[in-house]
Amino acid sequence: MPEYKGMVQPVRATLEEMRKxxxxxxxxxxxxxxxIEYLDQIRKKFRSFVMAMESCTKCGQCAENCHTYLGTRDxxxxxxNRAELIRKIYKRYFTLEGRWFGKLVGxxxxxxxxxxxxxxxxxxxxxxxxxxxxxxxxxxxCEVTFIGRQLLHWLGITPKLHASVGAAMERVGNHTNLPKPxxxxxLEFMSEEIMDEFGVEVEFxxxxxxxxxxxxxxxxxxxxxxxxxxxxxxxxTYIGANWTIPSTxxxxxxxxxxxxxxxxxxxxxxxxxxAAQELGIKKIVWGECGHGWRAxxxxxxxxxxxxxxxxxxxxHDEIANMIRNKELKLDPSKxxxxxxxxxxxxxxxxxxxxxxxxxxxxxxxTDFREMTPHGMDNFCCGGGSAILFDDPExxxxxxxxxxxxxxxxxxTGVGKNGDGILCAPxxxxxxxxxxxxxxxxxxxxVKGLVDLVGKALVWK
Amino acid sequence: MPGIIINGVEIEFDEDGFMIVPDLWNEDVxxxxxxxxxxxxxxxxxxxxxxxxxxxxxxxHIAPMVRKLCKETGCSLKYIYDLFPSGPAKGACKLxxxxxxxxxx
Amino acid sequence: xxLLIGQILPYITVxxxxxxxxxxxxxxxxxRIIHNITLSPWLQTNGQVAVRIGSExxxxxxxxxxxxxxxxxxxxxxxxxxxxxxxxxxxxGFLGEQFALIPGLGISPELSKExxxxxxxxxxxxxxxxxxxxxxxxxxxxxxxxxxxxxDNLWLIYLLVLVGVGDIMRLFEQSFGVEYQLVxxxxxxxxxxxxxxxxELLNNGFFLVHFLxxxxxxxxxxxxxxxxxxxxxxERWIVNRVYKDPAPGLPNVDVAAxxxxxxxxxxxxxxxxV
Numbered sequence: 001m002p003e004y005k006g007m008v009q010p011v012r013a014t015l016e017e018m019r020k021x022x023x024x025x026x027x028x029x030x031x032x033x034x035x036i037e038y039l040d041q042i043r044k045k046f047r048s049f050v051m052a053m054e055s056c057t058k059c060g061q062c063a064e065n066c067h068t069y070l071g072t073r074d075x076x077x078x079x080x081n082r083a084e085l086i087r088k089i090y091k092r093y094f095t096l097e098g099r100w101f102g103k104l105v106g107x108x109x110x111x112x113x114x115x116x117x118x119x120x121x122x123x124x125x126x127x128x129x130x131x132x133x134x135x136x137x138x139x140x141x142c143e144v145t146f147i148g149r150q151l152l153h154w155l156g157i158t159p160k161l162h163a164s165v166g167a168a169m170e171r172v173g174n175h176t177n178l179p180k181p182x183x184x185x186x187l188e189f190m191s192e193e194i195m196d197e198f199g200v201e202v203e204f205x206x207x208x209x210x211x212x213x214x215x216x217x218x219x220x221x222x223x224x225x226x227x228x229x230x231x232x233x234x235x236x237t238y239i240g241a242n243w244t245i246p247s248t249x250x251x252x253x254x255x256x257x258x259x260x261x262x263x264x265x266x267x268x269x270x271x272x273x274x275a276a277q278e279l280g281i282k283k284i285v286w287g288e289c290g291h292g293w294r295a296x297x298x299x300x301x302x303x304x305x306x307x308x309x310x311x312x313x314x315x316h317d318e319i320a321n322m323i324r325n326k327e328l329k330l331d332p333s334k335x336x337x338x339x340x341x342x343x344x345x346x347x348x349x350x351x352x353x354x355x356x357x358x359x360x361x362x363x364x365x366t367d368f369r370e371m372t373p374h375g376m377d378n379f380c381c382g383g384g385s386a387i388l389f390d391d392p393e394x395x396x397x398x399x400x401x402x403x404x405x406x407x408x409x410x411x412t413g414v415g416k417n418g419d420g421i422l423c424a425p426x427x428x429x430x431x432x433x434x435x436x437x438x439x440x441x442x443x444x445x446v447k448g449l450v451d452l453v454g455k456a457l458v459w460k
Numbered sequence: 461m462p463g464i465i466i467n468g469v470e471i472e473f474d475e476d477g478f479m480i481v482p483d484l485w486n487e488d489v490x491x492x493x494x495x496x497x498x499x500x501x502x503x504x505x506x507x508x509x510x511x512x513x514x515x516x517x518x519x520x521h522i523a524p525m526v527r528k529l530c531k532e533t534g535c536s537l538k539y540i541y542d543l544f545p546s547g548p549a550k551g552a553c554k555l556x557x558x559x560x561x562x563x564x565x
Numbered sequence: 566x567x568l569l570i571g572q573i574l575p576y577i578t579v580x581x582x583x584x585x586x587x588x589x590x591x592x593x594x595x596x597r598i599i600h601n602i603t604l605s606p607w608l609q610t611n612g613q614v615a616v617r618i619g620s621e622x623x624x625x626x627x628x629x630x631x632x633x634x635x636x637x638x639x640x641x642x643x644x645x646x647x648x649x650x651x652x653x654x655x656x657x658g659f660l661g662e663q664f665a666l667i668p669g670l671g672i673s674p675e676l677s678k679e680x681x682x683x684x685x686x687x688x689x690x691x692x693x694x695x696x697x698x699x700x701x702x703x704x705x706x707x708x709x710x711x712x713x714x715x716x717d718n719l720w721l722i723y724l725l726v727l728v729g730v731g732d733i734m735r736l737f738e739q740s741f742g743v744e745y746q747l748v749x750x751x752x753x754x755x756x757x758x759x760x761x762x763x764x765e766l767l768n769n770g771f772f773l774v775h776f777l778x779x780x781x782x783x784x785x786x787x788x789x790x791x792x793x794x795x796x797x798x799x800e801r802w803i804v805n806r807v808y809k810d811p812a813p814g815l816p817n818v819d820v821a822a823x824x825x826x827x828x829x830x831x832x833x834x835x836x837x838x839v
Contacts, residue, residue, distance in 0.1 A: 011475050011476070043596070044595060044596055045596055045597065045599060046596055046597075046599055047593060047594075047596040047597055047598050047599075047799070047803060048598065048599075048602055048803050049596070050592070050593055050596045051593065051796060051799055051800040051803065052800075054589075054593070054792065054796060055790075055792065055793045055796025055797070055799070055800055056790075056793075057717075057790055057793045058709075058712045058713055058714065058717050058790075059628075059635060059639065059709075060635075060706070060708050060709035060711075060712050060713075061627070061628065061631055061632050061635060063708035063709075063711070063712065064632075064708060065631060075711040075712075078708065078711060078712055080712050081711065081712055084712075095788070096788045097716075097788050097789055101716065103715070104714070104715050104716050104719070105714055105715075105716040106714035106715075106716070129604070132604060132804060133604060134627055134630075134631045135627065136621065136625055136626075136627045136628050136639075136797075137621075137793065137796060137797050137800045137801065138604070138621070138800050138801050138803070138804040138805065139800055140602060140803075140804060142602075143602065160474075160475070161562065164560075164562045165562045165563055168562055168563070174563070175562055175563030175564065176522070176561060176562055176563040176565065177521075177522060177559070177562060178522050179520065179521050179522060181519070181520045181521070182520040182521060182522035185520055185524075186524070186525050186528070189525065189527075189528050193527070195831075199831065200829040200830060200831070201829055201830070201831050202829060212815070212816040212817045212818075213815060213816065218564065219563055220563055220564040220565055222525060223523065223525055223526060223549075223561065223563075223565055224525075224526060224564075224565055226525060226527045234829070237828060237829040238820075238823065238824075238828070238829060239815070239818050239820045239823055240818060240819065240820065240822065240823025240824075240826070240828045241815060241817075241818050242817055253563070253564065282816040282817075283815060283816050285815070289564075298600060298601045298602070299600050301601070302599060302600045302601065303600075311811040311812075312811070313811060313813060317810070317813050318813055318814075318815055320813075321813035321814065322820065327820040327821070328820070329824070348605065348606075349604055349605060350602070350604070350605060351605055352605035352606050352607050352808070352810065353605075354605070354606055355606075376604075376605065376606060386564065388564065388565075390476070390550065391475070391476070427563075427564035428564050430564070431564040431565055459829060459830055460824075460827065460830060
C-alpha cells in the first residue's frame with residue numbers, strides 16, 4: 001500500500017503513464033539534485049512563490065483555519081508547515097540566512113525523504129486558499145503546493161489519478177475519456193429523461209456550427225450528475241439560446257492547474273480556443289466546476305497563445321443576472337426540502353461567485369439555510385484540487401478532511417429529517433461529497449445549483 | 461494485485477485491480493474479479509449489469525451514465541450497491557473489464 | 566572597541582542595511598506576478614485596494630477577524646514599537662520638547678519633557694510586555710509551537726533584551742540614563758561626517774549594549790524574517806488588486822420572445838397553453 005516512512009501517499013502513475021503525458025521520470029539517485037535545479041528555475045519566475053517563501057512570520061493563524069489540519073492534526077498539514085517543506089530547502093540553497101544559520105532558521109539539505117514528504121503533504125492540500133484568505137500577509141500556500149506538485153511532476157512523481165486524467169485530456173479533450181458517440185448518446189438520454197420528468201422538449205446540440213453560445217459542461221456530469229446537465233439544457237432552451245456543446249473539449253475542469261500548469265493546463269486552453277473559433281461562437285459559458293472555473297476565468301488570459309476573442313462567463317453569472325432582471329419565471333416550491341449551500345472554494349475565494357450563487361438559490365428554493373462560516377470564509381469539502389483518491393489509506397484521509405464540512409452541514413440542521421439537500425455546485429465537491437455524506441451520515445442529498453434551477457423553471 | 465492465469469492466459473491488473481488489457485476479458489475473469497471484490501456468487505442480475513456495461517462500452521468506448529445504467533437494467537442504485545459493494549464504477553465496471561473511470565468521479 | 570562600535574560600525578550598519586534591503590526588494594521584483602491570483606470578492610477601485618492593504622498593514626485586519634488574542638499581542642507590540650521608534654526620533658531630535666512646538670496647545674517645554682518621558686516609558690514597557698506575551702504564546706500554544714523555528718524564539722528574546730536595556734535606561738534615568746543633547750550631537754556628527762562628539766556616551770554600559778544590539782539588528786534585518794515589514798505590502802499587492810467581471814448578458818437571447826413562442830413545450834402542450 002502506498003505509504004512512505006509512515007506518510008500516506010496516493011498511488012503513483014507508472015512509467016508508461018508518465019511517458020504518455022510527456023514526462024521521463026528522473027531516476028531516484030538524481031532526484032534530489034534535479035529537484036534543486038527545477039526549483040531554482042521556477043522560483044525566479046513566480047513572485048507569489050517568492051513571497052510565500054520569504055515573508056512568513058510563523059504567527060500560526062493558518063493552523064486552525066485549515067480543514068486538513070483540523071481533520072488530521074498532523075503538524076505538517078498546518079499551511080505554513082506544509083510550505084515549510086519546500087521553504088526549508090529554499091532557505092538552505094537560495095537564502096543567506098539559510099546558508100549561514102542552517103538549522104537555526106529551519107534550513108535543511110535536500111534528500112529523497114524530503115521529496116517523498118512533498119508528495120505526501122502537497123497532495124493532502126486542497127489548494128482551497130483559505131489560508132491565503134486568513135493570513136495577515138495574504139500568503140498563498142496554494143501557490144507553494146502548485147509549484148511543489150509541478151516539481152514532483154517534472155521529477156516523475158504524479159498521482160495515477162491526475163496522470164490518467166492528463167492523458168485523457170490530451171486524447172479526447174475531457175477528464176473521463178468520453179468520446180463523441182458517448183457524449184451524444186448521453187445527451188439524447190438526457191433529452192428523454194427531461195421529457196419524462198418535466199414534460200419539455202430539450203435538445204442538446206453538439207458541435208453545432210454558428211452557435212452563439214458555447215457551453216462547457218463538466219465531463220463528470222455525463223457520468224454522475226444528470227440533473228446538472230439537464231438543468232443547463234433546460235435553462236438554455238427556456239431562454240431560447242442558440243447554443244452548443246463542443247465535443248472536442250467537453251470539459252469544464254482542467255487538472256493541469258493541479259499538477260502541471262506548464263503543459264497539461266496550457267494544452268487544454270488551446271483546445272478550447274480552437275473549438276470556439278471553429279464553431280464561430282460569440283460567448284463561452286462555463287458549467288459547474290470549481291477549479292476549472294478558476295482555471296478558465298483567471299488563467300486563460302495568461303496562458304492563451306493568442307488574443308482571447310470570446311468573453312468567458314459562468315452559467316451562474318448569467319442565471320443570476322436574468323433573475324435580477326426578472327426574466328425567468330421560477331417556482332421555488334419545486335425545491336421545498338431544506339437546503340444548504342456548500343461554497344466551492346474556487347468560486348468564492350478566486351472567482352467572485354459569492355453573491356450570484358445566493359441570488360439563485362434564494363430564487364429557486366423555499367428553505368435555504370446558510371452554513372457557518374460561509375461565503376469566502378467557507379471551509380473546503382476536503383476533496384479540493386482533486387485529491388479524490390480511493391485507495392484505502394487515502395480514502396480514510398478524505399473522510400478526515402471532510403470532517404469540518406460534515407460538522408458545518410450538521411449544524412444547519414438540513415439533514416435532521418433525512419431529506420435535506422446539500423447544494424455543492426462543483427464536480428470535485430460533488431464527487432467528494434457523494435460518498436462523504438454517507439460516511440458522516442448527514443441525511444442530505446448532494447445536488448448542483450443548476451439542478452435546482454432546472455427543477456424550478458416554470459415553462460408556461 | 462498480481463496477475464493470474466485463467467484458461468492459460470495471463471491476465472494483469474493495475475493497483476486498483478482493474479484489467480490492464482480489457483480485450484482479454486471473459487466470464488472466468490469476471491468470476492475471479494468477483495472473488496477479489498468479496499462477491500461469492502455472480503447471479504443473473506450481476507450478469508445483466510456486467511453484460512449491459514460491456515455492450516455499452518463496446519459501442520461507445522465509455523461507461524454509461526449511472527442513471528442510464530439503472531434505468532436500462534431496471535436496477536436501483538441501491539440494488540447495484542447491494543450487488544457490487546464498491547459501487548457501479550469501481551465494482552461493476554471492474555468486473556465487466558472496463559478501464560477505471562477517471563476524473564471527478 | 567568603542568571607536569569601532571561608536572564610529573566605524575554605524576557606517577557599516579547603514580550601508581549593509583540599505584544595500585541589503587535593496588537586494589531583497591530587487592529579488593522580489595525580479596519574479597513577476599504571472600497569473601492573476603487576486604482573492605475574491607474583488608476590490609473595484611484602487612481606493613478600495615489602498616484601504617484594504619492599509620487596514621491589513623496598520624490595523625492587522627485579518628488577525629482581528631480570525632484570532633483576537635494574537636491580534637491584541639501583535640497589534641499592541643507593533644503599535645508600541647512604532648511609537649518607540651518615533652519617540653526616539655522626535656525625542657532626541659527636539660530634546661523632549663516636541664510637544665511644546667505644537668501651536669495652540671500651550672504646552673510648556675517642561676511639561677513636554679514630562680509627557681515625552683511618560684509616553685516613552687509607557688510604550689517601552691508595553692513593548693516589552695507584548696514581546697514577552699508573544700514569546701510565551703510561542704512556547705505554550707501547541708499550534709504555534711508546531712510552526713516555530715528556533716530563530717523565531719531567538720528573535721523575540723533578542724528584542725526583549727534590546728528593549729529591556731532601553732527600558733532600564735528609562736526607568737532608572739538618574740543612574741543609567743543618557744543626556745538627550747549628547748545623543749543628538751553624536752548622531753548629527755555621525756550623519757554629517759563631522760568629527761565625532763559625545764563619545765563619552767559609550768562609557769554607559771547600557772547605552773553601549775543597546776546601541777550595539779540595534780546595529781546588529783539593522784545589519785541582519787534585510788536577511789531575516791524582519792523583512793515582513795516590506796513583505797506585507799509586496800504580498801498584499803499580489804492578492805488584493807482590482808478585478809472587474811466581464812459584463813453579463815447572452816448574445817441573441819430574448820427570453821420574453823422565447824417564452825411567448827413556447828420554446829421547449831411539446832407541440833400539443835404548447836397548444837393547450839395558448
